[in-house]
Amino acid sequence: QSALTxxxxxxxxxxxxxxxxxxxxxxxxxxxxxxxxxxxxPDKAPKLxxxxxxxxxxxxxxxxxxxxxxxxxxxxISGVQAADEADYYCCSFAxxxxxxxxxxxxxxxxx
Amino acid sequence: xxxxxxxxxxxxxxxxxxxxxxxxxxxxxxxSAMNWVRQAPGKGLEWVSTISIxxxxxxxxxxxxxxxxxxxxxxxxxxxxxxxxxxxxxxxxYYCAKAxxxxxxxxxxxxxxxxxxxx
Numbered sequence: 001q002s003a004l005t006x007x008x009x010x011x012x013x014x015x016x017x018x019x020x021x022x023x024x025x026x027x028x029x030x031x032x033x034x035x036x037x038x039x040x041x042p043d044k045a046p047k048l049x050x051x052x053x054x055x056x057x058x059x060x061x062x063x064x065x066x067x068x069x070x071x072x073x074x075x076x077i078s079g080v081q082a083a084d085e086a087d088y089y090c091c092s093f094a095x096x097x098x099x100x101x102x103x104x105x106x107x108x109x110x111x
Numbered sequence: 112x113x114x115x116x117x118x119x120x121x122x123x124x125x126x127x128x129x130x131x132x133x134x135x136x137x138x139x140x141x142x143s144a145m146n147w148v149r150q151a152p153g154k155g156l157e158w159v160s161t162i163s164i165x166x167x168x169x170x171x172x173x174x175x176x177x178x179x180x181x182x183x184x185x186x187x188x189x190x191x192x193x194x195x196x197x198x199x200x201x202x203x204x205y206y207c208a209k210a211x212x213x214x215x216x217x218x219x220x221x222x223x224x225x226x227x228x229x230x
Contacts, residue, residue: 003155034215038156045206045220046148046156057211057218089156093215099170100146100215105155 004029004090004103011109012080020106022073022090028101030071034093037066037075040105041086049088050075077108085110113137113219115207120224127197127228133190133207133221141185144210146217147192149203149226159205160192161214170214175201197228 005023012018022029022037029035035053038046048057050066053073063078073092077084090103119131133145147159160181161170169181180193190207204225208217 036216038217040156045222046208046217047220048211048216048218051211051216087155091156091158091216097170098172099161100158102156102158 003101004092006088006090006103006106008104009107009109011111012077013111014081015079017076017078018080018108019077020075020088020090020108022075022092022103024071024073024092024094024101026071028092028094028098029068029073029090031095032093033068035066035068035073036091037064038089038091039084039086040089046089080108080110082110084108113209115209115219115221117205117207117221117224120205120226122227122229123197124230125198125228128193128195129197129226131192131194131205131207131224131226133192135188135190135207135209138209138219140183140188144214145181145183145190146208146210147181147190148206148208148217148220149201150206150223151200151203154203157203161210162190163214194226197226199228202226202228 037050040046054066162181178196182191204223206223207221209219211218
């Protein structure tokens, strides 16, 4: 199976909202509610930001939100800040054989 | 505070073997499924393997199936990844990650250990 499809980059000015898409198929994103998003700053370990499509772990600001429509999941960052500049990866359950697959990653640049 | 510390990475020749370890602390290791995720230089994240709480169920990405073996020792709070028949494309930072619940999400990550496969 191929990785989930994300835009290679997105950008926004401080205070704006930015949305990152993650497109899969009915065998992964579209077929299950088990979509998550990870933030990774340069040379750092990933951090879980969203799980179950739209739930936030404790400590993640409510500026981060998730949604899903059909085979596409989305991460929206409202009021983007300089500290949000990082790579973002979506991840989906893909069945009991493949288990998990990541998107290719999206670099968020805060202008 | 939950913490994961990987070790065992290094330089290995193609066809060789390495064993990665991940020492867990600050949470009940024996109650969490565990994962290995890797990241090749300049590339994205790739799920490698997952193991159940007891170790009785294991899952692998197609790219490593038959060559890598995940295991755990709950008495030592340690996760392992035995890597055999290494290839150049296995070169990556390998992260150990704790499952949030079930097998789907990873909420605690180590800092990673670097594996380089080259002659």
